[in-house]
Amino acid sequence: MSEPERVKVVVIGAGQAGLSVAYYLRRFELVADEDFVMLDRAPGPGGAWQHRWSSLRLGTAHRVNDLPGMSELGLSFDTADRSLPAKEVVADYYGRFEEHFDLRVRRPMNVRSVVNDGPDLRVTSEDLSPQPVEDLKARGFFGRRRRTFEVPETPAAPRHEIVTRFLVNATGTWGSPFVPYYPGMGEFAGRHLHTSDYVAAEDFRDQHVVVVGGGTSAIGFMLELEDVAAGLTWVSRRPIDWLDRQELDLEGASAAVALQDEAARSGRALPSVVSGTGVPKSRRIAAGIERGLLVARPMFHRIEADRVVWHGDMAGMARADAIIWATGFRPELRHLAPLKLREKAGGVTVGQGAAWNDPRIFLAGYGPQASTIGANRAGRMIARQIMAML
Ligand code: FAD
Secondary structure (H helix, E strand, O other): OOOOEEEEEEEEOOOHHHHHHHHHHHHOOOOEOOOEEEEOOOOOOOHHHHHOOOOOOOOOOOOOOOOOOHHHHOOOHHHOOOOOOHHHHHHHHHHHHHHHOOOOOEOOEEEEEEEEEOOEEEEEEEEOOOOOHHHHHHOOOOOOOOOOOOOOOOOOOOEEEEEEEEEEEOOOOOOOEOOOOOOOHHHOOOEEEEHHHOOOHHHHOOOEEEEEOOOHHHHHHHHHHOOOOOEEEEEEOOOOOEEOOOOOOHHHHHHHHHHHHHHHHOOEOOOOHHHHHOEEOOHHHHHHHHOOOOOOEEOOOEEEOOEEEEOHHHOEEEEOOEEEEOOOEOOOOHHHHHHOOEOOOEOEOEEOOEEOOOOOEEEOOOHHHOOHHHHHHHHHHHHHHHHHHO
């Protein structure tokens, strides 16, 4: 491997949080690709939005806030075409934003690890672009025997190293889906899917589907599958906290943000967002409740080959060809493991976007910042702190 590149700041992730940080770093006159480098694993712009299902539209769940500086391009998510899939609109707007502000995101670059390098940090990433076959031959990848204990990885992916003074981790949660364990999971003969695997309702035509989860994704799946599935069961660990209004008001959202902030500041695992906000009843949702579709049963006790089963007072079963786990995500922090930031309480101690145990590290979009508006706030807050230390 050649000599590592040296920069002031590396930003991992080019979703709303990473782009927002980059925008403010540029406003402080740092130069992209010289002073700071952005790395993103995905093939194109759009952050996690590019991977979401096609029927998801902007504004179906919550408001999607504009990136700072987006008005300079004459763009706003508020006036975007809502007949188009959110994944297309967001990818298009983020792409134009990156170009306009000349952010030079390097992709598809997957960061595998961040380690200490004296007073600095060494970021190792792999280039996920397809490699020409000749390169692979020259590097002896064909005809080589793999030992069973070798870490499975793409042999073709060339490594790159960057040494940096500051790191902004803005990797979101999409790559770290969470599925809780329930007895019998392994015996299920049907399909287990997580929100991140969902493509289209049509994939479930004439099937019996169980949707697990008490948030807006689970509700969205129930509404989409109603006319397609042969049978539909909704279960949630907690009773749904329906709000008697159509949208989340600022008060509800700020209470949830405060809960997230409290957990982040004390290094605890982050609570589920919906447990802090409740679920607003849009007209579509209210109608779904009214016609008996959106009535969640308590969580089942076990899973069998073709059904989920309740015991005791609730004894019963529901047939299942597929179980959709809309059970949320966890922050994607695997590559930071060598830095040992994780506390015994299960989280990383973070306040104002800064990791309290390491002044070189910032987590953008973490905890109270895990929304498009929070990500924008993170950008300004983190860029200011970095500039003060440079
Ligand atoms: P992401 O958009 O996930 O971006 C992270 C980026 O980091 C990705 O591009 C990824 O490729 C990259 N990355 C990850 N790991 C690595 C690595 N190791 N190396 C290199 N790159 C890496 N919020 C709202 O405000 N309004 C909504 O309507 C809304 N709807 C949502 C709907 C769903 C289904 C979900 C799951 C979330 C929704 N959210 C919504 C929350 C939303 O995800 C955040 O608000 C915001 O988009 C997250 O931005 P981010 O930059 O933190 O993360």
